[in-house]
Amino acid sequence: MSLVCVECPVRDRAACAVLEEDERNALARAGRMRDLKRNETLFAAGEPVSSCATLVSGALKVATMDAEGREQILALIHPAGFVGEFFRPFAEHDVIALSDSRLCVFAGPTMEQAIDAYPALARALLRRAQEDLHASRVLQALTGKASGKARVAALLLGFGQAASDSPCHPAAQFDLPLSRGEMANMLGLTIETVSRQITVLEREGAIARKGKRGIELVDPALLSEAAA
Amino acid sequence: MSLVCVECPVRDRAACAVLEEDERNALARAGRMRDLKRNETLFAAGEPVSSCATLVSGALKVATMDAEGREQILALIHPAGFVGEFFRPFAEHDVIALSDSRLCVFAGPTMEQAIDAYPALARALLRRAQEDLHASRVLQALTGKASGKARVAALLLGFGQAASDSPCHPAAQFDLPLSRGEMANMLGLTIETVSRQITVLEREGAIARKGKRGIELVDPALLSEAAA
DNA sequence: CGTCATCTTGAGCTGCATCAACTGACGTGG
DNA sequence: CCACGTCAGTTGATGCAGCTCAAGATGACG
CATH class of the missing domain: 1.10.10.10 (Winged helix-like DNA-binding domain superfamily/Winged helix DNA-binding domain)
Incomplete structure (x- = not known):
């Protein structure tokens, strides 16, 4: 399935917004849309991850199960958010849809090639990672004491x-x-x-x-x- | 003060390790060494941050103060770790030396120019940010329940x-x-x-x-x- | 030897977990 | 249409893990 960035609701907030029109279209041709139902799993902890994605609509949670099988939610992903780690062979945490969601998914090597080809994209992803890190620490401070x-x-x-x-x-x-x-x-x-x-x-x-x-x-x- | 990467104890683990010899030397000329005593503050929450740094030796903590003045440690930084956010005008958290430490400090624009000039550096920093994010979530899972x-x-x-x-x-x-x-x-x-x-x-x-x-x-x- | 900071140990209290019962919304099938 | 089951949420009763306050113990240093 081809992506139609022109109609994308997060076209000017997602990481790919930093790309030029033709660059973005090239990237879009390498990706595909995927819809998730509520409670459907995108990545499961421990499984190999070979893709990453931008959330277009809906919401996701990042979570782990502890030894007793209780879930701990570590982060929420909102539209324009990005999930997937390039530098790790296996997913560390579960990523699950909180509500019916739509994602723009890229196979692993695609995005890796893209960040080499488009320096602005690497910057945008770095920015997003730092924002996620900040959000994680804020939540940590909250749940701390x-x-x-x-x-x-x-x-x-x-x-x-x-x-x-x-x-x-x-x-x-x-x-x-x-x-x-x-x-x-x-x-x-x-x-x-x-x-x-x-x-x-x-x-x-x-x-x-x-x-x-x-x-x-x-x-x-x-x-x-x-x-x- | 000029940096002598050849003697740097983290020369092959820090983000700059991905650079070629001459690129690294060019970057080093734009940076400077800084020593911190135990309990000395590198960044204070709320203050403008215009620099970033790689930790060469020692250890740092990232922390916040809650309303009652109690400290909450959010992360530890080990040698070869990287601190400083490019995309935020103000520091969100305190960064303080846990022990006497040595850092390789770069003024804000220096590093921003460097990640544009050297795509591999952007990748390395992205990788490090994702690792920090992961560490943060692991700690969060631990303190959660x-x-x-x-x-x-x-x-x-x-x-x-x-x-x-x-x-x-x-x-x-x-x-x-x-x-x-x-x-x-x-x-x-x-x-x-x-x-x-x-x-x-x-x-x-x-x-x-x-x-x-x-x-x-x-x-x-x-x-x-x-x-x- | 005294002083100070850090750590340990004790005793009591409190906030949250646990277990359990109840309510209302919704869907399914007779 | 109603009887029933299910599921999410609310509320109550009780117990315990960790907080608080308090008093030593230990070690570093002048």
Whole structure:
């Protein structure tokens, strides 16, 4: 399947946005679109990885299973995000679709050749890797020693930011992209604790539940105070 | 000060190792050596960063302070490691010397020009960023939901690996590069808990204390079992 | 020998995990 | 259309791992 970059919703935010039109088209001819259903696995930990991809729409999670079979979510991938490691023969973590998703997939050598051919692409990928690294450390700082309430509050704020168009103000209302269980796996808590802390934050007037997945940020200031 | 790559202890492991001799020398002329004493700060969170560096000897920590002024260690940098973000105007985290250290420092634009001039360098930095990202996620998985004992055991094993020449077997005996407080900050525990778990592991026969900072891995298999 | 920093050990308390029951939404099949 | 099962979420009761506070112990150094 050929890619139609002209219609790509992330055409000016993804790594390939730094390429010239003809370069991008050349790269696109070497890639293909792939759709994933919710909970479908893109890469499985331990399996050989010979490809990488840009997320076009939907959302992915990067996760590991511990010895007891419990999942730990290590990162979320949003549209325009990039997954796949070039320099490792095997995937270290699972990459799974959180919702129905569409990706722009490239076979391993294709992208390696491309970063040699287009220096700007290497820069763009380096930038993205550093951003991912930063995001990982921020999450680490959060789960390191914050209280359960602070973790949940910070996660809700983060979702609000992600759901907003403006980079400074969070969306007033949005749908949670994660189930309670996924939020718990991400924060190093249990389902029950997440649920309880959401209840507490609602009772304090910081947020309000809107249906099963909807959240309204009633008092963002109060919420960010709880996240401290 | 000019750099003498020929004598550099990390000359074939650092990112610049991918360069040809003359390219490397050209880059070296644009950089300079810098020595840090223990606890000296290389980058401070929030301050503008206009440089990056390869660690030649010693060790660094990447850390944040939470609202209550407690430190959280997010990553350790070992010799041949690279620090500094090109694409961000301000440092997000503190970078501090854990022991007396020597770095090979480059002013911001120097390295940016170099990655454009030498595609192999961009690849090498991308590889390093992905490795850092992986290390960050491994640490995150560890601090996510493991027990105190498992965290301490895993950290000790990691130090053993790092202190060893062989990549597969850990060193039988080594000195802890971190104080109890630093280990606690890294693992999301308290000094007391770290101390207690070390005592437990010693009582179980997995390790033995050798003086103030020395650790002997009496039974590595038992230790890695405790880390599970 | 005293001082200071680091580490260890003890005792009690707290926050989160665990186990368990209940609710509501949804889908399936009789 | 209703009975039923399933699944996600909520709430309650209880226990324990790790935090907190406190008191030594150990070692480095002047």
